[in-house]
Amino acid sequence: MTTTWVAAFRSAVIDPSQFSFNQPLSFTGMTLRQILHLDGGGTTLRVRLSNRYGTDPLSVAAARVAVRPAGGRGGEIDPETDTGLRFDGRDGTTVPAGGEVVSDPVELAVEAGTDLVLSLYLPEKTGLATFSHQPAETGYVVEGDAVSATTLAGAREVGARFYVTGVDVLAPEGTTVAVAFGDSWFEGVGTTTGANRRSPNLLNRRLERGWVVNQGIAGNRLLADGIGEHALARFERDVLQVPGVSHVLVNFGINDLGLPGMWGQPPVTAGELVAGFTELARRSHEAGLRILVATIGPFADSTYPGLDSPEVREIRRTVNEWIRGTDVFDGVFDVAAAVQDPERPDHLRAEFDSGDHTHLNDAGAQAMAETVDLGLLKL
Incomplete structure (x- = not known):
């Protein structure tokens, strides 16, 4: 072999x-x-x-x-x-x-x-x-x-x-590796420390072959540096240079919308986010990778001062409508629909809320992992 x-x-x-x-x-x-x-x-x-x-x-x-x-x-x-x-x-x-x-x-x-x-x-x-x-x-x-x-x-x-x-490990040739490329919803903030209940861990338990490695950074953004280099800047190193990579799962947006508010700056526009996601898709396809993108999860009434605002909520809805309807990706996993409160869709469901109205607990991470169509991770 x-x-x-x-x-x-x-x-x-x-x-x-x-x-x-x-x-x-x-x-x-x-x-x-x-x-x-x-x-x-x-x-x-x-x-x-x-x-x-x-x-x-x-x-x-x-x-x-x-x-x-x-x-x-x-x-x-x-x-x-x-x-x-x-x-x-x-x-x-x-x-x-x-x-x-x-x-x-x-x-x-x-x-x-x-x-x-x-x-x-x-x-x-x-x-x-x-x-x-x-x-x-x-x-x-x-x-x-x-x-x-x-x-x-x-x-x-x-x-x-x-x-x-x-x-790295020596594995059979043809082993598929997906990179979970995103923010705290991948890195695991809000889940039980040491329990390996991050959403990529839970997705791995659903897979029969291949696996997902985690390149999430809590607080990371798609378009601008802040907590870590922004996604477009680190994509080459943290995705394309990962040996064996065949797919990339993308989860960004909350920090592009909310962190500027925490720092007294305006949020990015819907058009800027769409352009950023589109650029990630272009680079992924140019490298021969399949790209799956998550809708942006809800974080209304966040306990982090300045993270939430009516303007931010409207931009999130607009970008999510585009993500669900575009054909620039190879797949979408609708995290927002899975974890939002049906009666108040800008809010997390109570049973998935880690307590800060911003991050998923273990049950929420499980719901996030279940949104990925496993057929889209096969070559």
Whole structure:
């Protein structure tokens, strides 16, 4: 059987100098342990480390991967699976400022749904850390070199993910990989931390073959930078460069409409959003990808000041009518219709509301995942 490298996990990162979200952003003489819930599996893997937004080289003295045992808690690992990562044959590596490194291949069989545990020992002060700011997963930090420790007693818990952008696996040639490219409704804000109830996770449980990797960034926008580079700017890196990608699922719009209001700026126009979605479709088709686009979900009466307004509600309705009726995409998944209150369609249904009237809870993420026609993800 012929195999090829494909993405089995992705984590989209942002610049900590622009947005910190109250997370620790520098490490000195510490072990950082992170849980990576794999979307796909294979016989061999490699890990991608990033210092994309760092201003100084990142020294990694030791790096290891292991599987978290079934029922395992916190940063616990199965010691029988504990495996060292090497980089060009060496135990450690230095990731240049603005750069990325890929580990040497490691023979460690993993499956979709495996919790892969990545441990990094960072001996020197790192400077501001390239990170994913709201991954709906907990990381663990302890002093010293504890990369092979079965458990991390007294570890400090952190709510972000640092320095890792992906895991690739060797999988059968022809394996289809879709990229969930969007904002917090993909990244998982509002869902239960550590439960892997993000909408792409739940979509994966419906698939019989292939899988979806998650490139959502909470607060991200289609048209303008803010929390992370905007979608049109990061599309090449976070979609087209993903190995094995065949489809892209797009979910943007809430932050283009609402975040400007939070910052005292006017929302984008319906025409500007239509132009942005159309450009994503053009680039996807030019690259040979199929593109599926979500309608923009409701967020009336959001608890985030300035996010909601009558003007924003009307623009959302206009853009959604266009998304449902256009033929520029290969498919549409009507998230708005699935999660809106039938009596008040600008509002989330109460049973899907995480509590802020803006983000989906676990049940809402399930409803979102069920809107995707699986037939549209087949080649």
